[in-house]
Amino acid sequence: MSDGVTVYGIKACDTMKKARTWLEDRGVAYAFHDYKAVGVDRATLEAWADRVDWKVLLNTAGTTFRKLPDADKADIDRAKAIGLMLAQPSMIKRPVVDLGDRLLVGFTPEIFAAAFG
Numbered sequence: 001m002s003d004g005v006t007v008y009g010i011k012a013c014d015t016m017k018k019a020r021t022w023l024e025d026r027g028v029a030y031a032f033h034d035y036k037a038v039g040v041d042r043a044t045l046e047a048w049a050d051r052v053d054w055k056v057l058l059n060t061a062g063t064t065f066r067k068l069p070d071a072d073k074a075d076i077d078r079a080k081a082i083g084l085m086l087a088q089p090s091m092i093k094r095p096v097v098d099l100g101d102r103l104l105v106g107f108t109p110e111i112f113a114a115a116f117g
Contacts, residue, residue: 005029005031005098005099005100006032006033006097006098007019007030007032007033007096007097007098008094008095008097008098009033009035009095009096010034010035010090010094011032011034011037013094015094015095016095019094019107020032022107022112023112035089036089036090039089040089041086042082042086045057045085045086045092046082048103049078049081049082051102051103052105054081056105057081057092057096058081058084058085058092059091059094062090062091064090065084065091093106094107095107099115102115
């Protein structure tokens with residue numbers, strides 16, 4: 001059982017592999033949602049953007065974002081960012097970990113250690 005922990009990401013992502021290995025090595029149970037394979041809906045992205053800034057969710061450092069036409073990268077606001085992430089889920093920073101009471105975005109061992117004890 002996952003104790004309510006859901007990890008969202010893309011299975012083949014290197015950062016995801018590190019995060020999942022970290023969790024598994026410490027016996028943290030979780031459900032995994034591959035948003036590249038299964039998708040993610042607008043309501044979920046909007047709920048995440050209510051909990052953390054959309055700028056945290058949008059992966060502007062990734063190849064997918066960098067390859068966008070300049071017009072798509074200009075004047076980004078919350079609505080445009082959510083539209084981009086819906087169209088191309090690989091633009092969502094990984095992982096997104098829903099702990100129920102809080103949301104973690106991204107992976108570092110320090111952040112996970114603080115969240116999971």
